[in-house]
Amino acid sequence: MTATPSLAPLTLLEAPLAKGPSAMPMQRQLHHRFKEAILGGHLAPGSRLPGSRALAEALSISRNTVTAAYDLLAAEGYVQPDRQGTRVAALSSPAAPHGKRDTSPAPATARRLTPIQATTPPADSGAALRPGVPALSHFPLAAWRRAIDRAIRHAGPQALGYGDPPGEPALRASIARHLGIARGVRCEPAQVVITEGAQEALSLCVRLLTNAGDTAWIEDPGYRGAKAAMRAGDLRMMPMRVDADGLIAAASDWQTQPPRLIYTTPSHQYPAGAVLTVARRLALIAMAQRHGAWIIEDDYDSEFRHAGEPIGAMQGLVAQAPVLYVGTFSKTMFPSLRIGFLVLPATLVAQMKAPLDDMLRGGHRYEQLALAEFIESGQFSRHLGRMRRLYRDRQHALREALMRHMPAMHIIEGGYCGLHLTIRLPACYPDREIADAARGHGIAPAPLSSFALQPTPEDNGLVLGYGNTSAELFEPLVQRLAKLVRLAKD
Known part of the structure; x- marks a missing residue:
């Protein structure tokens, strides 16, 4: 019954x-x-x-x-x-009644997440001296709005659908022309792949060119986003120290730990600011060709050089070089645009077409078309010119404030390029403690030690962004920061 x-x-x-x-x-x-x-x-x-x-x-x-x-x-x-x-209905896994704690273990996360340690809490993008944030209040919004309106009007509703996986042809052509003139990059539009910022470009390099367990060389201290992309690909990262001439790659390194992938920021090393010398660039390319390695050249802020002539890209030094060139509009335009690009070596274009068509979908079409028009109309070059002058003045003002007020035996690095300066401090001034204290005062420097895979006593200091902070504020800000540095001394 x-x-x-x-x-x-x-x-x-x-x-x-x-x-x-x-x-x-x-x-x-x-x-x-x-x-x-x-x-x-x-x-x-x-x-x-x-x-x-x-x-x-x-x-x-x-x-x-x-x-x-x-x-x-x-x-x-x-x-x-x-x-x-x-x-x-009888559910397969009903939840525990209210008041009873579910003690069942959570599913395991990926092992690659284990080495990732919290560095510093993310600061507000408007916080003073935060690295990597451009002068957003100086962006020509009215001109950009007109470019967007024209893109929508001319492209019509068909641009609401999926686009070409590697990006809008008009933007790829504009980027190729701009890079040839401004950066000395040798490329055709077919070599340019539009990405969701530089981070997706780095991830594509890892996914397209490596297998799990491959060795990757990465600058140390270096860009955290590159490390994240390599961890996601289960690569074996080898930290390569940098000096005043950029990444150091000794002959013994090629023998004992030959890489499949090499990540470098040759025009303005991040965060130390060194420029990779021509001799080291040529040697790196030659050895990479000999050992079957690929070089990722991240040229993220080279458009903003404040002294002398722009330093050309590594990619254009040697014909058929095994170099993948990565760039972004996050600093030259604005971060939320989320448009970057990857320039493939010509030898890879045909081979990568099918994988890229399968992996990418082609989005942000109106923004891509507007950006192409922004470049071709000369608006982009004029904006860069205005920003170079602004950032040059801001860097000069920050240097002056640091020399007047910063205590201790500090060394100012960062070169005369980009949007940040780095100060190295003696180890008795713990950089993470200083950065934590500074956030309570609305200041957001990044601790230099957080950029290193294998920190040394030399990797102690602060990375200070000046892109988003007015020059007249540097004096009181540096005075306040200097006080925090003195208070943090061991």
């Missing part, structure tokens, strides 16, 4: 539903109430729900509202209608 399912207690469900203009619709409230009761273990599998008429009367709502809520619960599998009414 089959047991009759017990009736779900009406008291669990008969509390009045919220009413009023701001209240959730009755049907949704009722559905949510049943769902929570079932998942919370208050309604046992097999128990019958109240009849729709009885529940409607108890709640003073329409019977149709109750019926609609029951129908949705049935469609989602929470309940099962039968001849006797509607009963709670």
